[in-house]
Amino acid sequence: MSDSHVLQKKEQFSRLILLVTSIIGVWVFIQIGLFHLTAPNAPIIFLLLVLFLFIVELFPLPVWNGTVTISFSLVYAIYVIDGLAFTIISYGLIVAVINLMKRRPLRIVFFNPSVLIISVYLAHVICSGLYPVFLHGDHSKFWHGLIHFTLMMIFFYIVNNIIVDIVLAVRPQVYSFSMWKRKMLQELNSFLISYGYLVLFYFLGSQNRGRIDAVSFFFFFSPLVCFALLSSIIANLKKEKAKLKALFSISSELNKKIATSDWLSFLKNNLQEFIDVDACVLWKRENNGWRLSFASGLVKEDTGLSPQVAVSLDQMKQLKVFHNVKNEVGPAGAVFSGEILSLLYAPLILEDELVGMFVFGRGRTKSFIEEDMQSAATLANQLAVLIKTKWLFAEQEKRLILEERNRIARDIHDGVAQSLAGAIMNLETAARKFTRTPEDSLRLMVESTEKLRGSLKEVRESIYALRPYLTERVGLISAISAKIKAAEQEFGIKVSLETRGPEFHLSPMVEKIIFDICQESVQNALKHAEASKIEILLSFQKENVLLKVKDDGKGFSLFQAMIKAREYPHFGILHMNEGAEKIQASLQVNSKERAGTEITLIVPRMGIEGSERYDQAYAGR
Numbered sequence: 001m002s003d004s005h006v007l008q009k010k011e012q013f014s015r016l017i018l019l020v021t022s023i024i025g026v027w028v029f030i031q032i033g034l035f036h037l038t039a040p041n042a043p044i045i046f047l048l049l050v051l052f053l054f055i056v057e058l059f060p061l062p063v064w065n066g067t068v069t070i071s072f073s074l075v076y077a078i079y080v081i082d083g084l085a086f087t088i089i090s091y092g093l094i095v096a097v098i099n100l101m102k103r104r105p106l107r108i109v110f111f112n113p114s115v116l117i118i119s120v121y122l123a124h125v126i127c128s129g130l131y132p133v134f135l136h137g138d139h140s141k142f143w144h145g146l147i148h149f150t151l152m153m154i155f156f157y158i159v160n161n162i163i164v165d166i167v168l169a170v171r172p173q174v175y176s177f178s179m180w181k182r183k184m185l186q187e188l189n190s191f192l193i194s195y196g197y198l199v200l201f202y203f204l205g206s207q208n209r210g211r212i213d214a215v216s217f218f219f220f221f222s223p224l225v226c227f228a229l230l231s232s233i234i235a236n237l238k239k240e241k242a243k244l245k246a247l248f249s250i251s252s253e254l255n256k257k258i259a260t261s262d263w264l265s266f267l268k269n270n271l272q273e274f275i276d277v278d279a280c281v282l283w284k285r286e287n288n289g290w291r292l293s294f295a296s297g298l299v300k301e302d303t304g305l306s307p308q309v310a311v312s313l314d315q316m317k318q319l320k321v322f323h324n325v326k327n328e329v330g331p332a333g334a335v336f337s338g339e340i341l342s343l344l345y346a347p348l349i350l351e352d353e354l355v356g357m358f359v360f361g362r363g364r365t366k367s368f369i370e371e372d373m374q375s376a377a378t379l380a381n382q383l384a385v386l387i388k389t390k391w392l393f394a395e396q397e398k399r400l401i402l403e404e405r406n407r408i409a410r411d412i413h414d415g416v417a418q419s420l421a422g423a424i425m426n427l428e429t430a431a432r433k434f435t436r437t438p439e440d441s442l443r444l445m446v447e448s449t450e451k452l453r454g455s456l457k458e459v460r461e462s463i464y465a466l467r468p469y470l471t472e473r474v475g476l477i478s479a480i481s482a483k484i485k486a487a488e489q490e491f492g493i494k495v496s497l498e499t500r501g502p503e504f505h506l507s508p509m510v511e512k513i514i515f516d517i518c519q520e521s522v523q524n525a526l527k528h529a530e531a532s533k534i535e536i537l538l539s540f541q542k543e544n545v546l547l548k549v550k551d552d553g554k555g556f557s558l559f560q561a562m563i564k565a566r567e568y569p570h571f572g573i574l575h576m577n578e579g580a581e582k583i584q585a586s587l588q589v590n591s592k593e594r595a596g597t598e599i600t601l602i603v604p605r606m607g608i609e610g611s612e613r614y615d616q617a618y619a620g621r
Helices: 003-036 043-058 072-082 084-101 106-134 141-170 177-205 214-256 263-273 307-314 370-433 438-466 470-474 476-491 508-527 558-567 573-582
Strands: 061-063 066-068 279-286 289-297 320-322 342-350 353-362 494-500 533-540 544-551 586-591 597-604
Touching (some): 003 084, 061 177, 072 084, 072 177, 141 177, 177 214, 263 289, 370 438, 470 476, 508 544, 508 597
Antiparallel strands (some): 320 342, 533 544, 586 597
C-alpha cells in the first residue's frame, strides 16, 4: 500500500471520528439540554457568566494544532447555579458561534462544541456516581464543593483530551510525543488556573459575607477574563515570534544549501514548522515546461501536468486561494486527493519572472487565513531567490566549462597541433632528401624527434590538468599542507601554516583559486624573494575566509611588477587578481623593497558554503 493511500485512509478515519463525535454531541445537546431547559435561577448572573465565557472562549491560548482555554471555572459556575441543561446549551452555543465567527469548516463548527458538551455530560455522570463515595463523615460546605468540582474537573479534562488526542493521532499529520507533551502542559496550566479559581469560589462562598449578587460575580471573574485576554495576546505574539524564527531558520539553511542538492529534503522535513498543511506540491519552471520538485501529504501518485494545466500555471502570477475546491479548484486541483478541500497557490516570482509554483492544500474548507497567505508568500519569495541563484550557478558552471574547453582547444591548436604539423613536414622533407643528402635528412629527423617529444610533454601536461584538482581530491587544508611539505623538501626553509576556526565546505572553484593564489605566493617567495621564512594563515571566519601569506624576503616594487606582468604574461599578480575577481574576493599585496611581502586574500561567505557559523579567528597578526 502506497504512502498516499495510507494517508487517505487516515484522513477518512479521522473524519469518521469527527462525524460520530458531532452526532453524539448534538444528541446530548438536544436530549439533555433542550428537553430539560427551565428558567434560570438568577438571569442577570447567568447573562454575566455567559458574557465572560464568550470572551474567554473567543481569546484562547494557542497550542500545537489547536487552542486551550481557562474557561472551566465559568462553566462550573453556570453548572452550580443553573444546572446541567443551561451549562450544555450555553457552552455549546458559545463555542459554535465563535467557530462560525472564525469561518471554520462546518464539521469543525459541530465537532468542537460537541467534544466539550460530551466532556461536561460524562464528567457530570461520573461525578454523580463517585461523589457520594467520598462523603464520609460530617464535612463542611467548602469540602463538599471541593470534592465535587475536583471530580468534575478531572473527568472533564480526561474525556476532552482523550477525544482530541484520538483525532490528532489518526490524522495524516505527525503527532509526536513532544507535541503531545507540549499540549498537555498547556492543558495542565488551564487546569491549575481553573482549579485555583474554583477553590477561591467555594472558599469565599462559604464565608458569611452577606448576599452574593451580579456585582460580586463581576468583580470575582473580571481578573480571570483579563488574564485570558492578556495571555492570549502574549501567546499569539510568541507564536508570531516562533514563526519568524522558523522563517529565519529555513531561510538561513536554504541559503547555505544553495550550492548543494539536498535543499529539497531539508525543505520537505521542516516545512510544517512554518506552515501547517495537509499536502503540498512544488514545481519548478524550466525551458521545456514544468518539472515536479517534490510532493508531500495527500497527493495523488500521478503528479504530471497536462499542457492545458501548464499554460494555466504560466498565467498565475499572484497569490490565490480556493477556499472550497468543490466550487473552484484551480489548475493543479487534479494532483491532490479528494480529502483536500482548500488550496493555496503561491507563485515563485523574481524580477517579474515566474520560476516556480508552490501549492498548499488542507483538508478543511476556508482554512487558509491571512497569516497563512503571508507565510506562503514569504516562503515563495525565498524559494524564488534560491531557485534563481541555483540556475545562475549552473549557468556560470556551464560558461566556465565552455571557457575551459575553448582554452584546451586553443592550446592544442596553437601548441601541440603546430608542433605535430612541423614535425610531419620535416619528416616528409627528410624522406625526399634521404637519397641525395643523408646529412640533411638526419638533421631534420633529429629536429622532428625533439618537436615530437615536446608535443608529448604538452599532451601529458594537458591530461594532468584535466584530472580532478588537488583541492577536490584531498581538501583545501590538506592541499596547502602538501604544497608546504614539497616546498620545504625542495628549498630547505621553514614554511608555517596556521588555521583558525572550523573548516567548512567551499565550492570547488573557490578552493581552487584560494590554493592557486597561496601556491603562487609561496613560489614567488621561494624563487624571487629569497625568503628564509614564510608564514601562512588560513582563517575560516563568520563572514569570510581569509588567506594571508607573509615572507621576510627582499620585497619588490608593486608598480614595476604590474608593468612586468603585462609585458610577460604568466600566473603572476594579474592572474591572481583575475582569480580573486571570479569569486568576488579582494586581494591585497603589501610589499616594499628589503621589507618582505604580505599577500592577503579575503573571500566573502555567500551563505552557501558551510553548515555552522561562528567566528573563532581574528585576522590581524
